[in-house]
Amino acid sequence: MASGASGASDGTKGARTRAAIITTALRAFRRDGYDGATLAGLADELGITRSAVLHHFNSKAALLREVVEPFVTQLDDLLDRIEVLQPIPNRVRRRLLTEVVDLVADNRDVAAMLTVDRAVNAHLAPDLQVADRASRFVAITVGTEGSGLAATRSLAALGSVVRPLAAADDLVDFDDPATRRLLVDSALAVLKLPLPVSPGSAPSRGRGGS
Secondary structure (H helix, E strand, O other): OHHHHHHHHHHHHHHHHHHHHHHHHHHHHHHHOOOOOOHHHHHHHHOOOHHHHHHHOOOHHHHHHHHHHHHHHHHHHHHHHHHOOOOOOHHHHHHHHHHHHHHHHHOHHHHHHHHHOHHHHHHOOHHHOHHHHHHHHHHHHHOOOOOHHHHHHHHHHHHHHHHHHHOOOOOOOOOOHHHHHHHHHHHHHHHOOOOOOOOOOOOOOOOOOO
């Protein structure tokens, strides 16, 4: 009986250590960049050995995947749900942007790392590339206006959400509902901008030329 209790205790301790490694790694990846962070540095922060880190994760790349995959999975689930509703009306656009903002805000460290540390993409597996998700966002929000200018407008809307991630935590409070609403409204305002008429094309009825 005592042996069983000891085994359960060891399992709980191991789970706590694993969770602490993930949390510390995410903080270090955001602070130092993926290339700048080291397993030895993580171990020092946690007061354990590098070997103890490797007991739970056999490489820094494996730890990166553990950090990024839950966020990407949630983002994929969101995009999957919205994609089937195309072409999306304005109310669904607001729903999409609200959920994107909430997801980014609730996972600020990983979202900031992926946005600010461009070098990290070289270390991500093909199924975790964030650029692919940005392309899906563009395809959803461009709708029937399949032009390069429409894609640029969609990327600008996405940028209005993710660019503040680079700011210091005390400058942009993502936990504040007013901040989240402002980000949604800003992105929606960008998506509602009329597209200029390309040179040589006939102006669309109801849309002014540039």
